[in-house]
Amino acid sequence: MNAVLPLLxxxxxxxxxxxxxxxxxxxxxxxxxxxxxxxxAAVAFRDRPGRVPWPARPHHRVTGVYVGVLVVLAAMLAxxxxxxxxxxxxAATHPAFTITVIASQWRWTFVYPDGRHSPTLVAPxxxxxxxxxxxxxxxxxxxxxxxxxxxxxxxxxxxxxxxxFGRIGTFLGECAQFCGWNHAYMRFTVRVLDDAGxxxxxxxxxx
Amino acid sequence: xSTAVSPAERSPGLVLSWIGATDHKRIAAHxxxxxGLFLVIGGLVALTMRTELAQPGLQVLSRDHxxxxxSLHGSTMIYFVMxxxxxxxxVYLVPLQIGAADLVAPRLNLFAMWMLxxxxxxxxxxxxxxxxxxxxxxxxxxxxxxxxxxPGTGTDLWLAGVAASAISAMILAGxxxxxxxxxxxxxxxxxxxxVFTWTMVATCLNVLFAVPALLGALGLIFVxxxxxxxxxxxxxxxxxxxxxxxxxxxxxxxxxxxxxxxxATNARRRMAGYGPFVLAIIGFAATSMAVWxxxxxxxxxVTNQYFAVTSxxxxxxxxxxxxxxxxxxxGGAIVMRTSTLFALGFFAQFLVGGLTGLFLASPTLDYQAxxxxxxxxxxxxxxxxxxxFGLFAGLYxxxxxxxxxxxxxxxxxxxxxxxVVGTNLTFFPFFILGNEGMVRRVADYPDQRGLAxxxxxxxxxxxxxxxxxxxxxxxxxxSKTLGATAGADPWQGQTLEWWTASPPPRHxxxxxxxxxxxxxxxxxxEAESE
Amino acid sequence: MTRFGAPLxxxxxxxxxxxxxxxxxxxxxxxxxLLLAASSVASAAIGFALGLAGPVQGDRRAxxxxxxxPAVTAAGVLVVLVAFAAxRWLVLLGLGVTALGLGGTVRELRAQRRELR
Numbered sequence: 001m002n003a004v005l006p007l008l009x010x011x012x013x014x015x016x017x018x019x020x021x022x023x024x025x026x027x028x029x030x031x032x033x034x035x036x037x038x039x040x041a042a043v044a045f046r047d048r049p050g051r052v053p054w055p056a057r058p059h060h061r062v063t064g065v066y067v068g069v070l071v072v073l074a075a076m077l078a079x080x081x082x083x084x085x086x087x088x089x090x091a092a093t094h095p096a097f098t099i100t101v102i103a104s105q106w107r108w109t110f111v112y113p114d115g116r117h118s119p120t121l122v123a124p125x126x127x128x129x130x131x132x133x134x135x136x137x138x139x140x141x142x143x144x145x146x147x148x149x150x151x152x153x154x155x156x157x158x159x160x161x162x163x164x165f166g167r168i169g170t171f172l173g174e175c176a177q178f179c180g181w182n183h184a185y186m187r188f189t190v191r192v193l194d195d196a197g198x199x200x201x202x203x204x205x206x207x
Numbered sequence: 208x209s210t211a212v213s214p215a216e217r218s219p220g221l222v223l224s225w226i227g228a229t230d231h232k233r234i235a236a237h238x239x240x241x242x243g244l245f246l247v248i249g250g251l252v253a254l255t256m257r258t259e260l261a262q263p264g265l266q267v268l269s270r271d272h273x274x275x276x277x278s279l280h281g282s283t284m285i286y287f288v289m290x291x292x293x294x295x296x297x298v299y300l301v302p303l304q305i306g307a308a309d310l311v312a313p314r315l316n317l318f319a320m321w322m323l324x325x326x327x328x329x330x331x332x333x334x335x336x337x338x339x340x341x342x343x344x345x346x347x348x349x350x351x352x353x354x355x356x357x358p359g360t361g362t363d364l365w366l367a368g369v370a371a372s373a374i375s376a377m378i379l380a381g382x383x384x385x386x387x388x389x390x391x392x393x394x395x396x397x398x399x400x401x402v403f404t405w406t407m408v409a410t411c412l413n414v415l416f417a418v419p420a421l422l423g424a425l426g427l428i429f430v431x432x433x434x435x436x437x438x439x440x441x442x443x444x445x446x447x448x449x450x451x452x453x454x455x456x457x458x459x460x461x462x463x464x465x466x467x468x469x470x471a472t473n474a475r476r477r478m479a480g481y482g483p484f485v486l487a488i489i490g491f492a493a494t495s496m497a498v499w500x501x502x503x504x505x506x507x508x509v510t511n512q513y514f515a516v517t518s519x520x521x522x523x524x525x526x527x528x529x530x531x532x533x534x535x536x537x538g539g540a541i542v543m544r545t546s547t548l549f550a551l552g553f554f555a556q557f558l559v560g561g562l563t564g565l566f567l568a569s570p571t572l573d574y575q576a577x578x579x580x581x582x583x584x585x586x587x588x589x590x591x592x593x594x595x596f597g598l599f600a601g602l603y604x605x606x607x608x609x610x611x612x613x614x615x616x617x618x619x620x621x622x623x624x625x626x627v628v629g630t631n632l633t634f635f636p637f638f639i640l641g642n643e644g645m646v647r648r649v650a651d652y653p654d655q656r657g658l659a660x661x662x663x664x665x666x667x668x669x670x671x672x673x674x675x676x677x678x679x680x681x682x683x684x685x686s687k688t689l690g691a692t693a694g695a696d697p698w699q700g701q702t703l704e705w706w707t708a709s710p711p712p713r714h715x716x717x718x719x720x721x722x723x724x725x726x727x728x729x730x731x732x733e734a735e736s737e
Numbered sequence: 738m739t740r741f742g743a744p745l746x747x748x749x750x751x752x753x754x755x756x757x758x759x760x761x762x763x764x765x766x767x768x769x770x771l772l773l774a775a776s777s778v779a780s781a782a783i784g785f786a787l788g789l790a791g792p793v794q795g796d797r798r799a800x801x802x803x804x805x806x807p808a809v810t811a812a813g814v815l816v817v818l819v820a821f822a823a824x825r826w827l828v829l830l831g832l833g834v835t836a837l838g839l840g841g842t843v844r845e846l847r848a849q850r851r852e853l854r
């Protein structure tokens with residue numbers, strides 16, 4: 001069922017890649033156009049013997065058009081950003097199950113529905129998984145680069161979000177919010193397994 | 208023009224001048240020297256950090272020492288270098304640009320200067336305590352900064368020092384703004400004040416409305432450390448970032464003003480789009496008060512979409528400033544002095560910071576990039592490759608006014624090109640590192656995926672930056688005593704500060720020209736040539 | 738109203754609009770909205786006050802070129818701030834030094850007024 005729909009709740013890496021394309025295009029184009037124009041002006045109007053600067057005059061039309069273009073661009077970027085955020089932060093209607101994540105100085109604990117505590121995040125591929133994240137002490141941040149996603153862990157409230165892992169494999173997890181002496185080494189491993197592998201693990205098997 | 212009766216001129220000793228000079232020019236100069244010293248300290252700390260990060264593993268520093276150093280670097284650069292430097296530029300220039308004899312309330316400004324210097328000393332002194340410099344960055348989020356997780360007096364000394372610098376900033380912003388309101392020369396309406404002075408209006412507004420939130424945040428840390436009251440970490444984040452975003456514009460506005468004045472003067476042309484610029488800078492400053500939530504996208508505690516929209520909206524105001532820079536140059540006769548190069552470098556490189564800022568303004572993209580080296584790259588492009596270049600443009604432009612001597616042009620150009628190479632070599636790899644998942648505030652990183660290679664490139668770049676700054680220091684020290692004499696107006700300036708002698712007398716002006724626009728000296732020259 | 742009152746009112750209006758936007762978007766009276774609204778009210782108050790104050794054309798003052806009172810006052814305030822780290826008893830010392838500094842300033846102000854009479 002999930003495989004039929006192209007854009008799924010929690011499919012963060014895919015949303016990131018989808019948004020990145022138009023964004024990067026606009027930003028790189030802006031860089032080239034603006035810096036190109038400044039460079040052109042600097043070179044074309046270098047001081048030369050006998051050169052007389054043009055008298056000043058108002059630039060109402062140019063400014064008006066330019067501001068208009070900027071407003072349109074800003075509206076485009078804002079619309080892209082808002083629509084994408086709707087998708088990334090949408091709650092899945094039927095998450096497969098919920099993993100509770102406890103962050104503490106300086107390790108991660110993943111608690112599964114059957115009560116199993118694991119230092120490794122083990123997950124089945126292509127399923128919406130709900131996470132409830134909290135800290136035991138200071139602020140931490142659960143970051144999985146491959147998922148293009150992170151969330152803060154607070155000591156006084158839960159953060160809930162949905163993720164979907166689209167690739168089988170082993171991935172790096174890190175703590176992205178400074179949390180003291182061992183912050184640099186507060187990493188975890190993400191193991192994404194196929195359904196059979198995950199079923200085997202969750203019934204007590206090893207990885 | 209306000210007149211002042213002063214006692215007979217006498218030359219106080221150096222120590223007495225530092226302690227007690229009430230002249231805004233002396234206060235600004237002393238602040239500049241102090242910020243220069245703090246820049247060297249913050250820079251040496253950065254070099255040490257970069258040396259450690261050149262290779263995976265811990266070679267030079269322990270985890271604990273690295274954590275002290277990265278915090279020292281950020282706190283020093285923001286609280287004790289760039290914010291006071293921005294204000295110091297205004298302390299020096301605003302009275303001169305508006306035709307005033309001094310700033311409003313000179314003794315209060317002197318008090319503010321000593322709060323800054325004393326505050327820096329107090330904050331640095333935490334290094335000497337058993338607990339050391341607080342480890343939680345310039346942001347000192349709770350609960351990490353409370354007495355459970357950061358015991359000892361180090362954090363309390365830091366709180367005192369930063370609070371002192373905050374009080375200093377508010378006082379200076381208040382007096383600069385009051386001076387602009389109350390002490391303009393006859394004929395100088397608000398729409399005739401120079402561009403730089405307008406950027407100081409925006410800067411002062413941001414300081415006055417944002418820095419109280421910093422004092423509130425510091426107060427929350429104090430409460431958490433010394434009472435039983437449990438402080439809500441999300442409340443701290445909101446309060447801190449309510450200050451923490453506008454302050455980055457405090458560290459930007461004066462420098463865009465300086466860069467625009469340099470471009471106009473060196474293009475030998477009236478600045479284009481003065482009116483739109485005034486609207487843009489005030490709109491920029493106001494909107495910048497409403498974007499702080501973008502620092503908190505990954506917390507899940509703010510209305511992400513609202514802050515995404517306001518953050519993206521900033522590009523409209525910034526764009527007007529860039530248009531004005533372009534239109535000023537288009538049709539000019541641009542002299543490529545060192546100051547021009549730095550002004551152009553400011554616009555070109557700040558753009559990288561601004562565009563990556565737009566990237567970060569989208570929550571989806573920010574969930575990946577936040578708290579990684581991508582963000583570190585972004586703000587070093589805006590603050591260093593951007594604002595600092597604008598500061599250097601201003602320094603090369605106004606050093607002759609303040610000292611009566613020109614900075615050496617050959618050393619200046621060497622400084623510029625070294626810094627261009629150095630900043631890009633250091634900070635561009637940060638975007639790649641962030642994209643590869645390297646998080647920030649870490650003494651070490653996973654030994655994989657080319658992280659080591661790009662870290663090494665960045666470290667090499669940081670050494671080039673150090674050499675560039677050394678060249679500048681040599682230039683300043685040498686030129687101050689042996690540089691070519693400047694005269695009142697070495698650049699064919701357009702604004703009032705160029706009317707008076709270099710350096711200006713104690714009360715700035717013996718006389719004033721007629722003021723009919725924001726470029727009175729240009730008006731005079733054009734009238735004469737007719 | 739001075740010409741400067743207008744920009745500050747504009748600032749207040751802009752902040753109020755931004756606050757209204759946040760309220761509309763988030764639908765809650767939450768912390769962020771309160772902060773924004775407070776800024777807007779404060780800037781409107783400043784704009785109003787400045788408008789009332791009117792323009793002040795230069796005052797004749799006899800401010801000394803050298804005054805050590807501000808440095809002394811700053812030292813006192815810093816000691817008070819440090820007292821929270823280094824020992825509460827320091828507050829007394831700090832307040833004393835601050836009083837010294839402020840006293841020095843008062844003396845200078847009196848001397849200025851005498852000179853201008």
